[in-house]
Amino acid sequence: MKPLHTIVPTALATLVLSLTACAGSPEGTGDEPAPGPTEEATGNPTPATESQVPEPTGELGSGEFAPYAEGATAVTYDERVPEGSSAEVKVNEDGAETTVTLSVKGLEPESEFGSHVHVAACGSDPDDAGPHYQDQQDPATxxxxxxxxxxxxxxxxxxxxxxxFITDAEGNAEVESTVGWQFREGEGRSVVIHATHTGMEEGEAGEAGDRLACITIR
Structure with a gap:
């Protein structure tokens, strides 16, 4: 049996070594490396997905008409809708109904125009907006x-x-339409202004002459 004066110094030395080792690592981390800087801290944001990239740069459904430019909201293709004239479209979907209101300012005064919601957004070509939006689509088209x-x-x-609509002496007008359905997702994205009121007879129903201007609304 070892003398007491030999055992005590040995035990104390072991305790000191253990405490020294523990002091070298934060509590609960052991030998794991410290976490690196977060993405936010490095200044490298997550790349935007396609759905995060906006299309028009202006406010949807509202703006002054101008020749087409990338990101344009209100586009004119004809002098009867002059540059600097404007339009505002409001879409209200309430329950099973949809109400669309179109207000225009500064168009050709005291003139008849046709106007409809079209399938696609406005583009550089008047036909880019596609055909009229239909709740029940014509199988032939x-x-x-x-x-x-x-x-x-x-x-x-x-x-x-x-x-x-028919514009007044200042070229202004407002018109509203309510239907008993809602738009399908991704469609009904523009209002196109046409040269004449809309035909209703067989073979010409829905026709309203040249496409003069377009407003992207959705």
């Missing part, structure tokens, strides 16, 4: 990018959104 339905069973103001 499904899958067509531009071909418009002229069958009054489908081309009518209950199955489409028609916004024909």
């Amino acid at each position: 499904q899958g067509q990018d531009v071909v418009a339905s002229t069958d009054p069973v489908y081309a009518n103001p209950k199955n489409e959104i028609w916004l024909d």
Whole structure:
């Protein structure tokens, strides 16, 4: 049996070594390396996904008409909708109904215009907006990018959104249409202003002449 004076110094030395080793690591980390800087701290944000990249740069459904430019909201293709004139479109989906209101300022005064909600957003070509948006699509035109339905069973103001109007002496007007349905996701993205009021007869239903201007709304 070892003498007491030998055991005590040995035990104390072991305790000191243990405490020294523990002091070298934060509590609970052991030998694990410290975490690196976060993405936010490095200044490298997560790249934007396609859905995060906005299309038009202006406010959707509102703006002054100008020739097409990338990101434009209100585009004019004809002098009857002059540069600097303006439009505002409001879309209100309430329950099973949708109400679209179109207000215009500074167009050709005391003139008739046709106007409808179209499938796609405005582009450099008037046809880029595609055909009229229809709640019940005409089977004869499904899958067509531009071909418009002229069958009054489908081309009518209950199955489409028609916004024909007549401007006053200052070229201003406001018109509203309410239908008993809502837009499908990703469609009904523009309002196109046409040269004449909209036809309703067989073979010309939905037709309203040249496309003069376009407002991206969705």
